[in-house]
Amino acid sequence: MGRIVLEQVTKSFGDVTVIPPLDLTIEDGEFTVFVGPSGCGKSTLLRLIAGLEDVTSGSIRIDGRECSDIPPAKRGLAMVFQSYALYPHMTVRKNIAFPLRMASMSRQEQDRRVEQAAAVLNLTEYLDRRPGQLSGGQRQRVAIGRAIVREPAAFLFDEPLSNLDAALRVGMRLEISQLHNRLKTTMVYVTHDQVEAMTMADRIVVLRAGHIEQVGTPLELYHNPRNLFVAGFIGSPKMNLLEGPEAAKHDAHTIGIRPEHIKVSAGEGAWSGVVGVSEHLGSDTFFHVHDTGLAESVTVRADGDVRFSHGDRIFLTPRTERMHRFDTNGRRLA
Amino acid sequence: MSTKASRSAARLMLAPAVILLLAWMLVPLTMTLIFSFQRFLPLRGGFQGWVGFENYARFVGSSAFWPAVQTTVLIVGGVLLITVVLGILLALLLDQPMWGQGIVRILVIAPFFVMPTVTGLVWKNMFMDPNNGLLAHLWRFFGGDPVVWLSDVPVFSIILIVSWQWLPFATLILLTAIQSLDSEQLEAAEMDGAPVLSRFWHIILPHLSRAITIVILIQTIFLLAIFAKIFVTTQGSFGTRTLTYLIYQRVLESQNVGLGSAGGIYAVILANIFALFLMRIVGKNLDR
Numbered sequence: 168m169g170r171i172v173l174e175q176v177t178k179s180f181g182d183v184t185v186i187p188p189l190d191l192t193i194e195d196g197e198f199t200v201f202v203g204p205s206g207c208g209k210s211t212l213l214r215l216i217a218g219l220e221d222v223t224s225g226s227i228r229i230d231g232r233e234c235s236d237i238p239p240a241k242r243g244l245a246m247v248f249q250s251y252a253l254y255p256h257m258t259v260r261k262n263i264a265f266p267l268r269m270a271s272m273s274r275q276e277q278d279r280r281v282e283q284a285a286a287v288l289n290l291t292e293y294l295d296r297r298p299g300q301l302s303g304g305q306r307q308r309v310a311i312g313r314a315i316v317r318e319p320a321a322f323l324f325d326e327p328l329s330n331l332d333a334a335l336r337v338g339m340r341l342e343i344s345q346l347h348n349r350l351k352t353t354m355v356y357v358t359h360d361q362v363e364a365m366t367m368a369d370r371i372v373v374l375r376a377g378h379i380e381q382v383g384t385p386l387e388l389y390h391n392p393r394n395l396f397v398a399g400f401i402g403s404p405k406m407n408l409l410e411g412p413e414a415a416k417h418d419a420h421t422i423g424i425r426p427e428h429i430k431v432s433a434g435e436g437a438w439s440g441v442v443g444v445s446e447h448l449g450s451d452t453f454f455h456v457h458d459t460g461l462a463e464s465v466t467v468r469a470d471g472d473v474r475f476s477h478g479d480r481i482f483l484t485p486r487t488e489r490m491h492r493f494d495t496n497g498r499r500l501a
Numbered sequence: 502m503s504t505k506a507s508r509s510a511a512r513l514m515l516a517p518a519v520i521l522l523l524a525w526m527l528v529p530l531t532m533t534l535i536f537s538f539q540r541f542l543p544l545r546g547g548f549q550g551w552v553g554f555e556n557y558a559r560f561v562g563s564s565a566f567w568p569a570v571q572t573t574v575l576i577v578g579g580v581l582l583i584t585v586v587l588g589i590l591l592a593l594l595l596d597q598p599m600w601g602q603g604i605v606r607i608l609v610i611a612p613f614f615v616m617p618t619v620t621g622l623v624w625k626n627m628f629m630d631p632n633n634g635l636l637a638h639l640w641r642f643f644g645g646d647p648v649v650w651l652s653d654v655p656v657f658s659i660i661l662i663v664s665w666q667w668l669p670f671a672t673l674i675l676l677t678a679i680q681s682l683d684s685e686q687l688e689a690a691e692m693d694g695a696p697v698l699s700r701f702w703h704i705i706l707p708h709l710s711r712a713i714t715i716v717i718l719i720q721t722i723f724l725l726a727i728f729a730k731i732f733v734t735t736q737g738s739f740g741t742r743t744l745t746y747l748i749y750q751r752v753l754e755s756q757n758v759g760l761g762s763a764g765g766i767y768a769v770i771l772a773n774i775f776a777l778f779l780m781r782i783v784g785k786n787l788d789r
């Protein structure tokens with residue numbers, strides 16, 4: 168069980184308020200991702216839940232138990248750190264067994280749980296090595312192993328993949344998602360990478376300056392961003408945000424249209440512009456189109472086999488039903 | 502240094518320094534070695550013939566030799582124990598965030614910059630003097646009889662004085678080691694349910710092991726040669742005669758250069774055994 172409820176939680180360091188009053192409920196078994204630009208307070212929020220920072224006010228309840236004054240070890244949570252924080256002088260086996268040893272568990276039970284975790288994480292043959300002899304991905308798995316053996320109420324991940332190279336990151340992303348499917352334990356995951364958030368989360372919490380901008384499933388955020396910030400943050404490449412007369416035509420201050428919702432044509436369309444940089448991914452091609460009179464640059468997605476060269480004049484047609492409209496305060500218009 | 506030309510140029514440039522260092526080391530060592538095989542008494546006509554290993558046998562055979570070795574080991578061991586244990590505690594304390602951290606740290610290092618002779622004299626006259634010393638006043642304040650430090654507990658007094666001087670060195674090296682510890686490791690241990698003492702024992706102490714070895718290695722080499730503090734306090738009496746002090750007495754007080762030189766060679770061999778032994782430990786530690 169691991170239902171985490173935050174009520175009116177605030178955190179300030181001296182005069183600086185990092186988290187203004189915030190309410191959030193993380194349901195049992197849910198994979199929740201905190202995402203936001205750096206400095207948005209997402210890591211602080213995670214550390215508050217972990218108990219590594221004290222809340223300034225408000226309450227944190229884990230499975231109904233008030234936890235804001237309980238030391239981290241007693242909250243029944245396990246955390247995976249960005250630097251993995253493995254103990255360099257201990258073997259993998261001892262690293263994974265450390266929390267069990269601290270809980271004064273019997274030797275047999277320790278060994279049994281370590282073997283089991285190692286089997287799940289493909290670490291069995293590395294149990295007698297030290298962290299210094301492992302690759303980044305293996306270290307990551309040891310850190311996860313150390314979290315698993317405690318059988319915690321919830322896992323907390325603090326940007327666990329940011330020290331891995333791109334290929335490994337994709338692999339570990341999958342492994343963590345699979346682990347979640349198997350364990351069905353609550354996981355709270357912090358990242359600044361919206362792709363990680365979109366691919367892994369059951370629910371995403373978008374944060375900016377300590378405020379929750381929106382909470383929802385990945386597709387809810389993609390289809391119905393509540394405001395300009397979420398619209399610009401979720402989705403890759405970014406949504407095109409257009410102001411001025413074009414927006415006025417749709418009775419909005421700003422309109423947003425995703426690159427994948429614009430049709431590209433050589434002959435005719437609603438808008439026209441000149442192709443700047445083209446990014447060929449094989450499956451898709453992204454064109455950065457200039458001189459449209461709408462914005463400095465409009466990004467559009469086309470199929471991988473659509474070919475335009477730098478300087479070509481092309482025509483764009485937005486799919487109006489996929490357009491997002493925002494008012495002067497950046498809020499979504501119904 | 503990739504090309505042949507640049508490599509030989511580098512050797513040429515390094516040569517003066519290397520030659521100077523070699524001469525600096527080799528000339529005195531060779532002279533000591535030569536003297537140790539001679540009967541050489543400066544006040545009684547100087548050179549009086551070659552005697553082979555007689556000086557070596559006499560130095561070890563003298564009744565003062567084993568007690569001196571014992572004292573040396575006791576003092577070096579005592580100082581190491583005090584400086585390492587207190588050094589770790591002080592380093593932990595100084596690592597805590599506090600007001601005036603910079604100034605406190607400089608003050609802590611200060612004793613290391615005081616000359617050994619001055620250290621000895623300050624302790625002898627200002628702290629340990631049985632009539633006017635600060636410690637005597639302290640004892641009297643609590644109604645005790647002042648301890649006559651340098652004659653009642655002479656070896657302990659010397660250990661105390663030397664520790665005072667070397668504690669900053671240990672503290673400084675251990676402090677930098679503690680500061681290099683990844684704070685996420687401590688937080689991870691905290692999440693794993695390790696209370697403060699366990700965190701110290703399982704995380705901080707193993708992290709410090711390399712720094713502790715280095716402190717022990719460097720200090721041992723310097724402590725084997727302490728002389729000034731003994732010279733200005735007890736003059737080697739009351740059982741505070743270390744090997745170094747014994748050599749000094751043989752050469753200058755007994756005016757027997759040959760015998761003293763033989764002792765000097767023993768000291769060199771002893772120091773090298775220590776150094777080799779400790780180097781291996783450090784080397785093993787550095788491998789990880």
